[in-house]
Amino acid sequence: MEKVLNRDFKKVRGYFSKINSLNPNSLPKSITILGAGISGLVAAYELKKLNYEVKILEASNRIGGRIWTYRFDDENITAYGELGAMRLPFNHEFTHYYINEMGLQSQLKKFVTIFKNNECFLDIKGKVCRLKDVINEIYPSYEFSKNRKFKSKYTERFASALKTIVDAMSPKEIRELFETDLHNYLLDELDYSLERCSIELNDEEFSPNNVLPLLSKLRGRCEDVLRTYMRHIILESSSDLYQLAGGMNQLPDAIANHLKDDIRLNAEVTGISLEDNKVKITINGNEQLYSDTVLCTIPFSVLREIKLDGFSKEKLDVIHNLTYVGATKVLFYCKDRFWEKDKYQIKEGASVSDRVIRQLYYPLASQDNSSFKQENPGVLLASYVIGEDSTYLAELSHHEQINLIKRSVSRFHPEIETEDMVQDVAVISWEKHKWTRGCSGVMWLGRSKYNVEAVTKPEKKLYFAGEHCSMDNAWIEGAITSALSQVEEIVQLQTRTILLEPSVV
Numbered sequence: 001m002e003k004v005l006n007r008d009f010k011k012v013r014g015y016f017s018k019i020n021s022l023n024p025n026s027l028p029k030s031i032t033i034l035g036a037g038i039s040g041l042v043a044a045y046e047l048k049k050l051n052y053e054v055k056i057l058e059a060s061n062r063i064g065g066r067i068w069t070y071r072f073d074d075e076n077i078t079a080y081g082e083l084g085a086m087r088l089p090f091n092h093e094f095t096h097y098y099i100n101e102m103g104l105q106s107q108l109k110k111f112v113t114i115f116k117n118n119e120c121f122l123d124i125k126g127k128v129c130r131l132k133d134v135i136n137e138i139y140p141s142y143e144f145s146k147n148r149k150f151k152s153k154y155t156e157r158f159a160s161a162l163k164t165i166v167d168a169m170s171p172k173e174i175r176e177l178f179e180t181d182l183h184n185y186l187l188d189e190l191d192y193s194l195e196r197c198s199i200e201l202n203d204e205e206f207s208p209n210n211v212l213p214l215l216s217k218l219r220g221r222c223e224d225v226l227r228t229y230m231r232h233i234i235l236e237s238s239s240d241l242y243q244l245a246g247g248m249n250q251l252p253d254a255i256a257n258h259l260k261d262d263i264r265l266n267a268e269v270t271g272i273s274l275e276d277n278k279v280k281i282t283i284n285g286n287e288q289l290y291s292d293t294v295l296c297t298i299p300f301s302v303l304r305e306i307k308l309d310g311f312s313k314e315k316l317d318v319i320h321n322l323t324y325v326g327a328t329k330v331l332f333y334c335k336d337r338f339w340e341k342d343k344y345q346i347k348e349g350a351s352v353s354d355r356v357i358r359q360l361y362y363p364l365a366s367q368d369n370s371s372f373k374q375e376n377p378g379v380l381l382a383s384y385v386i387g388e389d390s391t392y393l394a395e396l397s398h399h400e401q402i403n404l405i406k407r408s409v410s411r412f413h414p415e416i417e418t419e420d421m422v423q424d425v426a427v428i429s430w431e432k433h434k435w436t437r438g439c440s441g442v443m444w445l446g447r448s449k450y451n452v453e454a455v456t457k458p459e460k461k462l463y464f465a466g467e468h469c470s471m472d473n474a475w476i477e478g479a480i481t482s483a484l485s486q487v488e489e490i491v492q493l494q495t496r497t498i499l500l501e502p503s504v505v
């Protein structure tokens with residue numbers, strides 16, 4: 001923990017000294033920001049410090065966007081689950097900077113992710129076992145050597161571990177691509193490398209967690225789409241992940257506290273018109289507002305449904321064609337933390353399944369001396385799925401969703417089906433959420449290559465930021481860095497304009 005608490009934020013400090021050097025005057029300027037997700041909030045916070053008058057228009061009745069901590073019981077501080085973002089990689093320096101800046105560093109706790117806790121379960125190919133037994137229980141069912149002979153005695157186990165990782169963490173499209181690449185050439189390459197490896201390996205080396213570094217090595221050989229996706233897998237399964245104990249919404253809430261009078265909730269932008277020197281914004285279908293400069297953080301999946309006038313054809317093409325992937329999360333508010341009791345002894349981590357639930361995450365462990373003990377209620381992230389798996393779940397009725405998920409979880413936790421175990425549920429399919437229409441823009445799917453410059457390029461005085469405007473998309477970090485890079489653009493432009501104008505005496 002020490003290294004995450006005592007970092008020097010060198011990269012961030014470099015950015016801010018550049019911004020401050022760009023703003024030599026303190027004339028008040030104004031800007032309208034569309035969306036109060038993390039990108040809109042960070043942009044507003046920084047521009048306000050630079051003496052801008054900011055106004056944020058937010059369609060929904062809450063701030064935070066895709067950072068959404070759902071609370072089942074306001075009296076119980078541990079009765080929450082994350083419907084959106086939940087983990088923060090160590091190397092996401094800008095995200096950690098804002099956690100520090102908001103005084104939230106004491107809330108940082110390690111996030112135990114997938115394949116890290118040996119007591120967690122796998123339910124794959126009809127077999128259920130603990131992670132510690134995966135090599136004997138599950139790997140043989142992949143039958144990699146059924147129709148081919150390997151030169152190395154290790155190839156089959158390595159390939160099984162890789163397949164377990166990709167199957168557990170990827171949407172259907174990626175699982176299929178990996179399967180094809182594996183059989184076309186990755187298995188041969190693996191076998192060739194292992195045959196030349198002279199060291200003896202013990203069983204432990206083949207656990208999914210230990211095989212993960214191999215995925216980084218193979219990544220370079222995979223085709224483009226798979227390579228880009230594997231970057232996500234490697235980051236998501238890193239050992240160096242953190243969370244905010246008490247809920248991720250503490251970050252956007254703390255930033256919003258500095259912007260109290262500047263945020264207008266329930267203000268849905270229904271039209272954007274680019275006029276000569278102004279941007280005209282229509283709010284809730286009937287109210288009009290003119291602004292010199294506007295920063296739009298509305299996801300393109302929503303923006304394409306809004307009336308847009310005066311935009312170039314190129315920009316409209318990008319807005320309409322950016323591919324988004326869906327994601328569904330299902331939270332179960334359980335009457336007690338049965339997974340921590342003697343029968344299971346699971347403290348944090350994730351169980352995985354090739355059934356409809358895919359990934360199930362256990363919450364921060366109870367501390368014996370704290371107010372949340374094993375006997376107290378706890379929130380399971382009972383299912384987290386993306387891509388086609390999410391589309392499937394999203395189309396079911398609420399009743400069908402819950403029954404299906406309970407049935408899948410009960411394969412390793414039968415008590416989930418007892419009558420009073422699940423006291424409440426919260427479900428979100430982000431592709432159906434009116435203000436997001438997807439989990440994130442995707443670089444590994446879609447009709448055209450993801451061109452982040454084209455996505456971000458401003459249209460007259462309308463700028464764009466948000467996770468979709470970053471190569472770190474689908475992360476808070478991408479949303480923040482895209483916002484900061486637009487702050488820089490805006491300040492730079494304003495400074496240039498002011499320097500060109502005759503000085504007022």
Ligand SMILES: Cc1cc2nc3c(=O)[nH]c(=O)nc-3n(C[C@H](O)[C@H](O)[C@H](O)COP(=O)(O)OP(=O)(O)OC[C@H]3O[C@@H](n4cnc5c(N)ncnc54)[C@H](O)[C@@H]3O)c2cc1C
Binds near residue numbers: 059083088
């Ligand atoms: C299921 C899921 C899991 C994730 N897990 C992680 C994780 O573990 N770690 C991580 O770092 N990141 C994670 N992310 C990604 C992260 O949450 C996002 O990248 C980030 O929060 C996006 O911020 P943003 O400001 O770009 O967009 P948003 O948060 O979507 O903000 C856009 C805002 O615009 C508003 N809006 C939309 N339409 C209009 C309109 N017409 N008028 C006015 N306002 C409008 C929305 O209500 C919203 O508040 C996850 C995301 C999801 C969905």
